Amino acid sequence: xxxxxxxxxxxxxxxxxxxxxxxxxxxxxxxxxxxxxxxxxxxxxxxxxxxxxxxxxxxxxxxxxxxxxxxxxxxxxxxxxxxxxxxxxxxxxxxxxxxxxxxxxxxxxxxxxxxxxxxxxxxxxxxxxxxxxxxxxxxxxxxxxxxxxxxxxxxxxxxxxxxxxxxxxxxxxxxxxxxxxxxxxxxxxxxxxxxxxxxxxxxxxxxxxxxxxxxxxxxxxxxxxxxxxxxxxxxxxxxxxxxxxxxxxxxxxxxxxxxx
Numbered sequence: 517x518x519x520x521x522x523x524x525x526x527x528x529x530x531x532x533x534x535x536x537x538x539x540x541x542x543x544x545x546x547x548x549x550x551x552x553x554x555x556x557x558x559x560x561x562x563x564x565x566x567x568x569x570x571x572x573x574x575x576x577x578x579x580x581x582x583x584x585x586x587x588x589x590x591x592x593x594x595x596x597x598x599x600x601x602x603x604x605x606x607x608x609x610x611x612x613x614x615x616x617x618x619x620x621x622x623x624x625x626x627x628x629x630x631x632x633x634x635x636x637x638x639x640x641x642x643x644x645x646x647x648x649x650x651x652x653x654x655x656x657x658x659x660x661x662x663x664x665x666x667x668x669x670x671x672x673x674x675x676x677x678x679x680x681x682x683x684x685x686x687x688x689x690x691x692x693x694x695x696x697x698x699x700x701x702x703x704x705x706x707x708x709x710x711x712x713x714x715x716x717x718x719x720x721x722x723x724x725x726x727x728x729x730x731x732x733x734x735x736x737x738x739x740x741x742x743x744x745x746x747x748x749x750x751x752x753x754x755x756x757x758x759x760x761x762x763x764x765x766x767x768x769x770x771x772x773x774x775x776x
Contacts, residue, residue: 517596517656517663517755521546525597526588528575528642531558533717534667535601537744538751540566542597545752550588550595552581552602552642575602575638576630585645594653596662598646599751603635603667603685607678628681635685639666643696643707650705658758659704665751666693666709670766673711674773686711690764697762706761708754713768715742735769742767 517523525542529535530551539549543566552573553559559570569591573584588595611622643664650662668689675683689709697707714720714731720741723731732740750767754760 517660517758519545519547519597519752519756521548523597524548524550524588524592524595525599526550526552526585526595526642526646527599527601528552528573528638529600529602529667531555531562531570533601533719534712534715534744534747535599536562537748538599538601538665539568541745541748541752542599543568547597548592550584550592552584552588573602575642576633578641581638581641581645585649589649594649595646596650596653596656597755598642598662598664599755600639600642600664600666602638602642604631605635605671605679605682606631608681609678610680623680628684631681631685632688635682636688639689640692647700647703647705651703655704660706660758661704663706663755664696664708665754666707668709668711668764670711670713670768670771670773673766676773677776693764694762701761706754706758708760708762709764710747710750710754711764711766711768712747713742713766713771713773715744715747717744735771738769740769742769 525547527535527539530539531553543549549568551559551563551570554574556572563570571584571587574580608623653661655661666689669686671679671683672686672690693709
């Protein structure tokens with residue numbers, strides 16, 4: 517797909533980090549970008565900088581997602597591109613002992629469920645609704661109607677201690693990539709997923725410098741944290757290359773995460 521001013525896109529989680537980098541990269545090619553994010557102020561700042569539109573969206577809410585698509589399409593028309601970057605995580609052991617009393621306790625199921633709701637179900641919700649809209653589009657040269665890029669994580673394959681919920685959610689994104697690509701293949705809609713390693717995102721910026729330096733040094737090469745524009749570069753290649761379909765690609769500097 518040629519990325520230019522005739523194309524509109526939606527980027528979830530586009531107010532910061534990997535999503536922001538993707539939104540900026542798309543806009544740099546002339547694409548009309550709508551940013552879905554719970555943080556409307558941050559989304560609006562990015563949208564203003566790239567000439568896009570901000571939509572306050574919670575991907576766990578059907579009504580919120582519907583309203584976001586309605587607003588984005590009213591402004592830019594039906595999107596041909598969806599980049600799913602909305603996500604979060606937590607770190608809780610499946611079962612452990614209370615540090616004060618020594619009493620056994622388990623992972624609170626509500627904390628497990630919210631990660632699945634945001635990272636997995638939220639991603640699928642946006643895919644399904646975007647793809648249904650793409651079916652209304654006339655195909656481009658070569659028969660393509662649209663392309664979707666999802667964000668998983670290397671934790672889908674080598675999750676660490678405390679990452680049961682996060683790994684399950686990201687593993688679900690990996691697991692559904694190929695069947696969704698097959699579901700949509702007859703309609704000319706491609707689907708791919710990126711598994712990023714340790715990236716220099718706002719969440720990572722909250723860590724002490726010594727911690728970030730140690731994490732960066734643990735990457736085989738280059739021995740540093742990933743930069744969000746490097747994620748965006750791969751996302752753009754997945755969107756532009758018409759033979760890129762049904763793939764899940766690690767972007768991690770060859771790291772394999774240890775247990776902790």
